[in-house]
Amino acid sequence: MFGPTARTVQDQLVERRVRVGLGLVTAVLVLPVVLILGVLVVKGGPMISMEFLFSDPTNGMTEGGIFPALIGTVWLVGFALLFSVPVGIAAALYLSEYAPDNWVTRAINLAIINLAGVPSIVHALFGLGAFVLFAGFGTSILAASLTLAVMTLPVVIVATRESLQAVPMEFREACWSMGATRWQTIWRIVLPNSITGILTGVILEVSRTAGETAPIMFTGAAFFLPFLPESVWDQTMAMSLHLFVVSTQVPDVPEALPYGVALVMILMVLTMNALSIGFRMWLRGRRKW
Amino acid sequence: MVKLSVRDLRITYGEGPSEKVALSGVNLDIHEHEIFGIIGPANSGKTSFLRAINRMDEFTLGMDVRGSVKLDGTEVRDWANVYALRRRIGVVFPLPVGLPMSVYDNVALSPRLRGVRKRSVLDEKVEQCLTRAALWDEVKDRLGTLGSLLSGGQQQRLTIARALSQEPDLLLLDEFSIAVDPVTTMRIEDVLVDLKQDMTIVLVTNLVQQARRLADRTAFFLMGECVEIAETEELFTGEVKDPRTRDYVDGRFG
Amino acid sequence: MAAPSPARPGARDLAWAGDKLAQGVIFLGGISGILLVIGIFVFVSREGLGFVSNGLDLREFLTSPAWRPTSNHPTFGALALMAGTASVTGLAMLVSVPLSLGAAIFIGEFAKGRTRELLKVLIEMLAAIPSVVWGFIGLTMMNELIIDVFNVPVGLNVLNAGIILGLMAAPIMTTIAEDALKAVPDGYRQAAEAMGATRWQVIWRVVIPAAKNGLVAAVLLGVGRGFGETMAVLMASGHSINIPTSPFDSVRALTATIAAELGETAVGSEHYQALFFLGIFLFVVTFAINLTADLVVRGIKNG
Numbered sequence: 001m002f003g004p005t006a007r008t009v010q011d012q013l014v015e016r017r018v019r020v021g022l023g024l025v026t027a028v029l030v031l032p033v034v035l036i037l038g039v040l041v042v043k044g045g046p047m048i049s050m051e052f053l054f055s056d057p058t059n060g061m062t063e064g065g066i067f068p069a070l071i072g073t074v075w076l077v078g079f080a081l082l083f084s085v086p087v088g089i090a091a092a093l094y095l096s097e098y099a100p101d102n103w104v105t106r107a108i109n110l111a112i113i114n115l116a117g118v119p120s121i122v123h124a125l126f127g128l129g130a131f132v133l134f135a136g137f138g139t140s141i142l143a144a145s146l147t148l149a150v151m152t153l154p155v156v157i158v159a160t161r162e163s164l165q166a167v168p169m170e171f172r173e174a175c176w177s178m179g180a181t182r183w184q185t186i187w188r189i190v191l192p193n194s195i196t197g198i199l200t201g202v203i204l205e206v207s208r209t210a211g212e213t214a215p216i217m218f219t220g221a222a223f224f225l226p227f228l229p230e231s232v233w234d235q236t237m238a239m240s241l242h243l244f245v246v247s248t249q250v251p252d253v254p255e256a257l258p259y260g261v262a263l264v265m266i267l268m269v270l271t272m273n274a275l276s277i278g279f280r281m282w283l284r285g286r287r288k289w
Numbered sequence: 290m291v292k293l294s295v296r297d298l299r300i301t302y303g304e305g306p307s308e309k310v311a312l313s314g315v316n317l318d319i320h321e322h323e324i325f326g327i328i329g330p331a332n333s334g335k336t337s338f339l340r341a342i343n344r345m346d347e348f349t350l351g352m353d354v355r356g357s358v359k360l361d362g363t364e365v366r367d368w369a370n371v372y373a374l375r376r377r378i379g380v381v382f383p384l385p386v387g388l389p390m391s392v393y394d395n396v397a398l399s400p401r402l403r404g405v406r407k408r409s410v411l412d413e414k415v416e417q418c419l420t421r422a423a424l425w426d427e428v429k430d431r432l433g434t435l436g437s438l439l440s441g442g443q444q445q446r447l448t449i450a451r452a453l454s455q456e457p458d459l460l461l462l463d464e465f466s467i468a469v470d471p472v473t474t475m476r477i478e479d480v481l482v483d484l485k486q487d488m489t490i491v492l493v494t495n496l497v498q499q500a501r502r503l504a505d506r507t508a509f510f511l512m513g514e515c516v517e518i519a520e521t522e523e524l525f526t527g528e529v530k531d532p533r534t535r536d537y538v539d540g541r542f543g
Numbered sequence: 544m545a546a547p548s549p550a551r552p553g554a555r556d557l558a559w560a561g562d563k564l565a566q567g568v569i570f571l572g573g574i575s576g577i578l579l580v581i582g583i584f585v586f587v588s589r590e591g592l593g594f595v596s597n598g599l600d601l602r603e604f605l606t607s608p609a610w611r612p613t614s615n616h617p618t619f620g621a622l623a624l625m626a627g628t629a630s631v632t633g634l635a636m637l638v639s640v641p642l643s644l645g646a647a648i649f650i651g652e653f654a655k656g657r658t659r660e661l662l663k664v665l666i667e668m669l670a671a672i673p674s675v676v677w678g679f680i681g682l683t684m685m686n687e688l689i690i691d692v693f694n695v696p697v698g699l700n701v702l703n704a705g706i707i708l709g710l711m712a713a714p715i716m717t718t719i720a721e722d723a724l725k726a727v728p729d730g731y732r733q734a735a736e737a738m739g740a741t742r743w744q745v746i747w748r749v750v751i752p753a754a755k756n757g758l759v760a761a762v763l764l765g766v767g768r769g770f771g772e773t774m775a776v777l778m779a780s781g782h783s784i785n786i787p788t789s790p791f792d793s794v795r796a797l798t799a800t801i802a803a804e805l806g807e808t809a810v811g812s813e814h815y816q817a818l819f820f821l822g823i824f825l826f827v828v829t830f831a832i833n834l835t836a837d838l839v840v841r842g843i844k845n846g
Contacts, residue, residue: 011741018743019653025645026654029717030665032710036672036680090572098569101350110837111576117764117833118583118826119771120674121798124805125822129586133810150579157576174386174448176348178399178455179376181562188398193389211673214773214798218805240675247679248778262679266672273671277664368553372562402558 040263047260056226057242061250066261071228072141072236073268076216077209079145079232080152085202087149088156095157096164097172097186116154120214123151127219142232144220151215152205159201163194200279207272211265213240223249239265291362292459292489293319293342298356300337300346311337315356315515317508324481324490326504326521328497330542333510335493339461342491343378344371360459376403379452379488383464385444387436392419392428395436395447399454414454421484422450423476442473449480460490467495478503497538501525509534587826591819593811599820608786610795612804612814619817621824626786627701627794631776632769634705634790635712639765643713644758647720652746670714674774681707681779695791699781702790707779708769716765723757724750756842763836767829773798797821 051065058064091108099105127147137143167190175185191198222235223245229236243265247258298315301308312334319325327335337352344365346352358365360374368374376399388395396415405411415432419425424446428439436447445465452460462481466474481490481503494500500507501521508518509531517524517534529535536542600619603609607620650662681703689698727750735745751758773796781793782803801818808815 011744015741015743019649022645022649022653025642026649026662029642029646029710029713030662030669033665033668033672036684039684087572087575090569091575094569094573098566099573104574108573108576110834111580113837114580114830114833115576117767117771117829118580119773119798119829121773121801122583122587122771122822122826122829125587125590125801125819126583128805129590129819130582133590134586150583153576153579170382170384170386171388173345173348174380174382174388175398177343177345177375177378177380177382178402178451179372179374180398180402181372181558182348183562183565184402184558186565188402189388207671211671211675213673213675214802217802240673243675243679244774244778247682258679258683262676266676269671269673270668273667277667363552370553370555370559372559373553373556404557 037266040259040266043256044259044261044263047256048263052260053264057224061224061246062253062257066239066242066264068226068228069237069239069242069261070264072221073210073239075141075229075232075236076145076148076220076238077206079141080148080209081202081206082149083146084149084153084156084205088153089160089198091153091157092160092164093186096161097182097190112154112157115150116158118151120151120212123147123215124218126150127215132219138233139218139222139235140220140233141229141236142220144216144236145232147215147219148209148212151212152209155205155208156201159204160194160198163197163201164190166197167193196279196283200276200283203272203276203279207269207276210272211240211269213238213244217241239268290321291318292321292360293491294357294359294362295319296357296359298338298341298354298358300334300341300355301353303351310513312341312510312513312515317515317518319489319491320505321489322485323505324485324492324503326500326507327491327493327510328495328500328507328537329510329516330537331495332512334513335510336463338510339380339463339491339493342459342461343375343380344368347371376455377457377459379449379455379457379460381445381448381452381460381462381465383467385441385448385468387439387444387447389435389437391433392436392439392447393432396450396454399451418450418453419447421453421480422446423480424450441468442470445469445473446477446480449477453484458488460484460488461493462490463493464495466499474499497540509537511537584823584826587819587822591816591821591823594813594816594820597813597816608784610784610800612808612817617813621797621821623784623786624795624797624800624821627780627784628770628776628796628798630701630787630794631704631708631780631796632766634701635708635769636762636766638706638709639713639716639769640762642709643716643761643765644720646713647717647724647761648746648751650717651721651724652742652750666714666717669710670718672711674711674772675778677707677711677775678778681775685779689791693791697781697793699779700791700793701780701787704776704780704794704796705790707775708772711772711775712765712768715768716761719761719764720754720758723754723761726757727753756839760836760840763832763839767832767836770832771798771825771829773802777802797825 053065053070054067055065056067095105095108124147127143131137131143131146132139171189172185175189180188216238220235221238221241223241225235225237239261243258243261246253246261295315295317298312299310300312301310303309315338327338329335340346340349341354342358342365346354365374388398393415396418397411400411400414416425419428424443427443436444439447465477469477478499484490492500492504504521506518507521507524509516511533516531517529519529524534525538604619604621606622607618608623609618609620610624611618646666650659654662682699685703685707686698689695689703731749731753732745735749776796777799780796780799782795782799783793785792785794787794801821804814805818808818
């Protein structure tokens with residue numbers, strides 16, 4: 001008598017179908033990650049060896065290893081961080097600790113959104129025009145790193161701003177009321193309590209920077225250069241460009257070689273991401289307040 | 290001697306049509322070495338009053354202060370270095386704010402901000418301030434624990450110790466007992482009476498009886514207006530000028 | 544501490560000076576974003592505007608499919624390149640809009656606990672795959688897959704690049720769409736549930752309409768991503784100049800054209816300037832897309 005009406009039965013049916021349908025959609029979206037990783041491991045896995053990682057490419061890049069590209073990427077990422085982390089932290093500090101609610105602040109926020117949205121190839125053009133030609137750095141690690149730094153700056157800014165804003169306002173007020181200047185408050189209270197969050201953002205940036213190709217193509221990365229860089233004025237090989245080159249530009253490359261390069265790259269990037277995610281979860285568990 | 294002299298104080302938040310007046314037309318003098326109580330219901334402008342004294346409005350979006358606030362006869366707004374002004378004024382907040390650093394570092398923060406580095410000086414200072422705030426015995430064996438992990442009552446005494454480490458000559462307390470148990474409240478009240486010899490204390494409180502116990506004189510704030518200022522005993526037992534004061538202290542609203 | 548002399552209360556000290564200095568440096572960092580966006584525009588224009596005064600035939604640029612920068616009589620028609628970019632981006636949106644909005648609703652409204660965390664991590668991993676690796680996947684796996692499934696001779700085409708790009712744009716769309724759903728106050732949901740609506744009815748009739756602006760912005764940002772993607776499109780689209788009539792046609796995108804040709808041009812040549820001109824075009828379009836997304840998010844569109 002008082003059982004569910006036809007109407008509610010129908011509703012529940014719809015509900016279940018929607019849930020299953022959306023679940024399937026989500027699965028379709030995330031399945032490629034698993035598939036891609038699987039194929040790369042199966043096809044590229046056999047390539048990976050100490051020799052592959054630590055020797056130079058030989059025989060027109062159809063044999064040998066990836067050492068100069070690996071080291072080149074480390075140089076590029078390292079110098080990019082050197083520029084982007086201080087600037088990014090300063091920008092985030094301004095937005096979180098100083099920025100009044102005015103048009104300058106709105107313009108800054110809009111600029112950051114845009115900086116993140118500018119196509120990577122346009123960053124490459126900018127790097128070429130500004131750093132290689134105008135500043136006269138030539139095609140060099142310096143020019144390429146600066147280009148990468150500009151491109152990934154928004155990552156640092158957004159992550160840093162978020163972790164700065166997570167520090168409760170009361171801490172700042174308590175510190176100010178003791179006569180601490182804004183800077184003393186930032187240095188002694190705000191930064192120490194957000195540094196781990198900032199690091200998470202930096203690791204994420206490392207992973208993004210390491211994978212970029214277009215911005216370094218014309219600013220400092222070379223197709224083939226079996227020497228290790230000695231200064232920021234040198235050109236260098238890089239993992240990302242190396243993958244592009246061996247998979248599209250070089251004839252007669254054995255099939256497994258680019259898979260090996262791709263696998264090393266993705267492992268590099270995913271390790272960084274995993275670190276960043278793990279760090280974040282660990283952080284969530286040990287808030288001091 | 291007048292320690293703090295306030296004339297025609299008016300505090301507003303926001304601009305234009307959304308402007309809200311938090312406090313207006315306040316005139317009062319606070320004497321040296323007195324505990325000056327301020328009572329009144331929520332949103333009467335008590336906290337805004339305290340924030341105007343140490344120029345916190347300059348760090349608060351939309352807050353605007355007009356009128357005159359003189360500390361020892363000098364306009365606080367004329368201080369070229371707002372930080373030097375604030376160093377002389379200790380503040381205790383309603384909810385205890387133990388900074389996320391060790392107990393020791395909490396109390397040593399203020400001396401360190403002034404450039405004191407010597408460990409022995411800091412040690413002595415920390416012990417002295419914690420002792421005066423009646424907390425030393427409870428924490429002397431765990432000065433390394435996080436200040437924010439102490440109990441509410443301990444944290445509030447920690448913030449008092451921190452304020453004392455500034456060696457203030459004016460101490461502002463904003464409803465300090467709101468998150469503190471009655472026993473700790475009593476202990477802190479004893480501390481305040483003791484501190485009176487060394488400094489002037491402005492005690493904003495939500496507890497009418499606390500003002501009666503501690504304050505030499507008391508002001509009653511209501512909806513942004515300073516309704517009445519009197520010797521505390523007068524306020525509670527004698528004639529009052531305004532019937533609203535009688536209603537409030539007798540607990541008919543608030 | 545001794546009271547300062549009344550004549551000069553609160554003398555400025557080292558801490559005060561240090562604070563001012565820090566404020567100046569931090570302000571410079573703060574406006575760095577603005578300076579860089581302006582810098583990008585200025586430097587790309589500086590190299591590319593020569594093309595406007597020398598060679599640009601705007602009609603040819605917009606209406607001719609003939610991009611022949613290296614012939615004896617070079618022509619710079621960008622129509623086919625625009626068609627390439629538009630077709631790939633369009634198909635990418637067909638793939639990613641349903642996938643990412645569906646995933647955002649599932650993750651935000653249905654999934655719980657560990658499933659939710661796992662899905663979010665997987666989406667983050669999807670976002671982490673570098674574009675050159677995506678391009679490599681298009682070049683290899685997706686290529687073979689399309690050849691096998693559709694029985695076509697070449698698998699590097701609009702379909703390939705569209706799917707790859709769709710998957711690349713999906714994470715950011717999912718994240719922003721989920722944020723938009725999360726921003727809808729729980730009170731709305733509870734009110735509707737109290738009236739006996741099922742969860743899906745609540746989502747469909749209450750949550751999605753309330754989050755509309757955020758969802759639109761998510762799609763716009765996804766469009767921006769697809770439009771500006773370079774390496775993956777270069778590698779997966781077949782890179783041949785075509786106005787596509789079917790998803791199995793190879794095309795060439797604006798971004799990919801710059802990446803492929805810039806290395807072979809002499810600095811200052813007409814071809815070089817033409818490529819920078821394409822860059823200006825890309826910059827302006829993405830700027831407009833991002834600006835619109837920002838305005839939509841704030842809901843300023845209708846004043």
